Each structure stands twice: as C-alpha cells, then as structure tokens.
Amino acid sequence: MGAPGSSCAFASLFFCLLSAAIAQRVKVLDEVTGYLGQEVTLPCTFVSTGNEIKVSLVTWMKEAAGRKQNVAVFHPDHEPSYPLETERGRIRFKTQTLEDATLIIGPLRMADEGTYACEFAAYPLGNEDGITNLVVLAKPTNTAKAQEVKASNLELPVAVCISDRGKPPARITWQSGLNGNATVSEVTNADGTVTVTSYYRMVPTKEANGQRITCIVEHKTQPQPEALPVVLSILYPPEVTIEGYDDNWYLSRTEAMLKCTAKGNPPPTEFTWSTANGPLPKTVEVQGDILLVRNVDASVNTTFRCQATNRVGRVSTDQVIFVRDKPNMEGAGTTGGIIGGLIAAIVAVAVVATGILICRQQQKNRMDREEDDQEGPPAYKPPPPCQLSDETEPEAPRYHELPTLEEREAAADAGPSMEDEYLDQINPIYDALSFAATEEEAAMAPMSTDKAFIMSRAMYV
C-alpha cells in the first residue's frame, strides 16, 4: 500500500486501477497530531459503493518495531475488543458500526506515537486498509532564572533556562548584550519527553549585576517563541565610602555628621562605626549608617572607620577628621559668598522688575484716565514721570533736594562714606552706575531697595 501512484508506472493497468479503487474505499488521514495527556481522534470510514460489498470485521493495528499488534477489533455480534489495553476506556471506537471505524485515544501517552492501520474485512474484495501516522507532541514548561554567583575572573553559569518535558525537544537561545556563551544539554524522560537545559556562562563581573538577558524558547507546540527575561545577580562585597565631612569641624560646632554609604550585592544593611584607635568617643551617636556628633570636641579629632557587611564580605573605610579651634572661613566663606551673591542677584532682579512693572501700571492708569477726560482728538503727550505711590516710598523726590543742615552735620561726622551716599542721591546717573556695580550689596541693605527704585525713576524722567 502507501504509494499507488508510483506503482502505477510499473504495474499493469488492471492492478493499478484496482489499487486506486481500494485506496479510496478506506478514508483516513495520513497524519494526525495529538498532545500528551489529551485526547486524539483517528478518523477512518469505509466508503461503500454498493450492496455487493459486505464488511464483516473492523480492526485497528499498530505497527511497532516491524510487528503489527491489534489495538481495537469490532464485530457486530460482539462487544468491541481492545486487546492491548489495560486501562478501560482510554482507547475506544467513536461509534459501533461497520462503516465508521474512527478511533479515539486519550489521555495520550508518548508510547501511542506510531503508524496505525485501519482495516476492513470485506467480501468479496478481502481486507482493505488505510494508514495513519500518529504524532504525539508535548508542550514543554519553560522557566529561566539567574544563578547567583560571586564576582570572579572565571567563566561561570550566571543564568539557566529550562524547557521541561517537551516533545520534540525545544530549541533554546539567549539574547544578551553581554559576552557569554550558552551550553545546552538534553535529557530524555521516562515518558519519552525531552528536558532541555541551557546555561548562560560568562565571567561574572560586578558590573554585570542587575543586567538583563533573555532566554528564547522555540517549540513546535508554541505559535511564538517564548521570551523569558532574567536579571543577573552577581554577588560582590560592599564598596564603602564615608560622606559628610566638610573640612570645617571646629570646637563647639553643633550637629556634625558622617554618613556611611555602601554598594554591594546583596545591599549591605549592617554598618559598624569605630575609630582607627578603637572604640568610639562618648560624644558621638550612631544611627545605623549615620554617625552624629551633637557637639564637636577634641575627642572627635580622630579617624572614624565604617565597616559594612553583606553575605559576601566585610569591608571598612576610614575618614580622617581634623578638629579646628575656629571655623574654617576659607572653604565655607567662598561657598557662602557664591550662594549669597546668587541670592542677592536674584533678589535685585526681582526688585527692579517689580519697580518697572508698578511704574508702567501707574503710567498706564494715569493716561487712561486723561484720555477719558478729553473729548478732542488725542494730542501727543509725553507720559508723566513715573512715581511710586507715597505709601511705598515717602521720600520719593528727595534726590533733587539739597541735604538739610542736620544731614550735612551727620555726614561730616560719619566721614566720606556718608558723602558718597549723598552723591548717590543727587546724581541719578551715578546712582544707576553704582547700582550696577554693587548689585549684590544693593539688594542686601534696606537702603539699596530705594536705589533700585531711584534707578528706574531716572530711566523714565
């Protein structure tokens, strides 16, 4: 049986026609795919062309190792027979008729895979059969996980991907930006399924910790390859630093602090503080990774040591503290000056902007009012000088006035600096220039707020 078409080329026409006729009477599928543990149907029907052909018996046979074994037999006078089966009902005819010999097998076992012949005993033609190939597939269970390893110079498996109990065996690959290789192994299980294991191997550096790689499993039972992400876990000892020393610990300073910071895998959670000479001074207070000094005294004029511990190791680092008699003006002064200058500049700009805005608003209001009053065509009129309201600056027009006698006397007492202020007041241009030059201090002193307004006034006059 099998290839009536090809045999036609060599056989006589009579046998060829007969063979084709027989092949068409028994209808089966060439191949049927079933899944392990599930049910499968092997269709088989006898197409009778007339009453002259009589079917008396239906037999399903399985070919295994060159031998034919009867799997299911049906005779209309008897109960169906399943000679190989020990488990009742796992193999059964779909219907009990001589025309339809469709067989149902389930739950499927791996051993059910093979070639099945569905045979009808017919008179006067003799036995006629159809052959079906049963393929049993098993859907694997796929998992992937990181293998925790310590950082080292040796190539080690850092991740494993397993495709368990598949049939046929799955194909496993890795997607990774890291410099590693995969090693694959296969184990055939007792039920005929195959477990595929792939290890991703690389030199485990601490930089690889937390990196993500992906295991890709391809299998006949999956429409899409399955992607299983893995985050690598490379263990490494703590890397410790001490932060918070500002080189300005001076006697009687309050609230100085050191903070111990440690990276590592697993993250270090245990911190131990000490000094290079031994135990901690009485005056410090430890709060986990923080060392708090409420009052700086000579006892903290020492080297502090922080030790961080994780599962992999215990590492310590030192911080030398220099306690001064007086505050360190250099470092702190510079920093303070820069910050102060920045704040001053911002304040000054804000003050100038506010002044201009207020002036403009006042001008606008005034012009609007005057326009409302006049009926005729609007003639050009210069905007009135911008003045701040009396509430905000009671001494608004002072810069044109000469100083009073008392003020002169006061100026004489105070020396040239007061004279400068007087100059400031009488000369708006000088004022504006000096303002630009000393923007910072201008904003700091209350007097300079006036200067800012004076400048804007000068611009509008």
Ligand SMILES: *[C@@H]1O[C@H](CO)[C@@H](O)[C@H](O)[C@H]1NC(C)=O
């Ligand atoms: C792993 O791959 C590298 C190239 O990426 C190769 O040089 C090395 O020989 C491979 N190692 C193994 C064990 O296959």
Ligand SMILES: *[C@@H]1O[C@H](CO)[C@@H](O)[C@H](O)[C@H]1NC(C)=O
């Ligand atoms: C701290 O120690 C240094 C020497 O290590 C010393 O020069 C300094 O005077 C000490 N400071 C105080 C406040 O004792």
